[in-house]
Amino acid sequence: MNVYIGAHMSISKGFHEVPSNTRKINANTFQIFPQSPRIWKNKLPDLEESKLFKENMRKEDISFDKVLVHSSYLVNLASPREDVREKSIKSLISQINIVSRLGLKYINIHPGSYLYSTLEEGIDKIAKAIDFVFNQTDDKNIEILLENVAKKGTNIGVNFKELKDIIDRTAFKNKMGITYDTCHGFDSNYDITTDESVENLLDIIDKELGIKRLKMIHLNDSKFPLGAGKDRHECFGDGNIAKRNEGFKPFLRNKIIRSVPWLLETPGDDEKHKEEIIKIKSLMGW
Ligand SMILES: [Zn+2]
Ligand SMILES: [Zn+2]
Numbered sequence: 001m002n003v004y005i006g007a008h009m010s011i012s013k014g015f016h017e018v019p020s021n022t023r024k025i026n027a028n029t030f031q032i033f034p035q036s037p038r039i040w041k042n043k044l045p046d047l048e049e050s051k052l053f054k055e056n057m058r059k060e061d062i063s064f065d066k067v068l069v070h071s072s073y074l075v076n077l078a079s080p081r082e083d084v085r086e087k088s089i090k091s092l093i094s095q096i097n098i099v100s101r102l103g104l105k106y107i108n109i110h111p112g113s114y115l116y117s118t119l120e121e122g123i124d125k126i127a128k129a130i131d132f133v134f135n136q137t138d139d140k141n142i143e144i145l146l147e148n149v150a151k152k153g154t155n156i157g158v159n160f161k162e163l164k165d166i167i168d169r170t171a172f173k174n175k176m177g178i179t180y181d182t183c184h185g186f187d188s189n190y191d192i193t194t195d196e197s198v199e200n201l202l203d204i205i206d207k208e209l210g211i212k213r214l215k216m217i218h219l220n221d222s223k224f225p226l227g228a229g230k231d232r233h234e235c236f237g238d239g240n241i242a243k244r245n246e247g248f249k250p251f252l253r254n255k256i257i258r259s260v261p262w263l264l265e266t267p268g269d270d271e272k273h274k275e276e277i278i279k280i281k282s283l284m285g286w
Pocket of ligand 2: 147265
């Protein structure tokens with residue numbers, strides 16, 4: 001079975017180490033942060049480092065366009081605080097420059113939180129920020145993926161209507177896609193544990209956005225039950241998605257889902273992720 005499956009990998013030993021570490025956990029793709037996710041500062045990898053990274057990608061036979069870069073958690077393009085929003089835009093531009101230097105294509109962002117403003121204002125701010133960012137980006141290959149987030153606080157992007165509203169307002173619709181996070185979706189009441197519920201989810205995505213915008217899956221189980229809105233990831237097979245009805249099977253055997261990369265963002269290290277990948281394959285009989 002030819003699926004793309006991987007996990008979030010550390011960049012602490014350099015980007016160039018990631019491709020071989022990916023193969024060590026039986027994966028064929030990966031997700032990385034472009035920088036430390038909780039500080040503003042970032043550094044463009046030098047040309048030597050990016051050359052080595054690209055060589056190792058080819059050596060390990062990993063496709064550049066199956067890999068995802070997850071932007072830093074500090075970025076909030078919807079912030080009503082102008083200083084934070086400006087910092088976020090600047091930071092996102094430098095993070096995209098890192099993606100470009102590595103020869104990668106997709107950067108994943110959490111749309112943002114509107115805090116003490118309104119959802120409407122937040123959506124507008126995000127779309128305008130995205131336009132500004134694309135106008136500052138020379139690399140025309142780059143695409144931004146909006147991640148669905150847990151229904152919590154003033155998060156934007158808890159359903160596909162909100163993601164659609166953002167995309168509709170940008171001038172760069174052909175460079176926008178989405179990442180579907182199974183834990184966040186479960187938090188927002190999207191069940192995936194029966195064939196019917198999976199069909200239903202894909203119908204909603206298709207109706208709101210067009211199914212082609214679905215580019216990546218964050219494959220996470222949830223510590224809390226359907227609709228809880230807690231945003232607590234659990235290891236694959238140990239959480240409330242696995243326990244409900246047929247668990248992950250209906251989702252993972254779906255043809256559309258199988259055509260996009262699956263990335264684990266579950267607790268634990270590389271060794272744990274390796275075990276989870278084995279678990280997924282044995283569950284699916286691969
Ligand atoms: Zn995320
Ligand atoms: Zn995620």
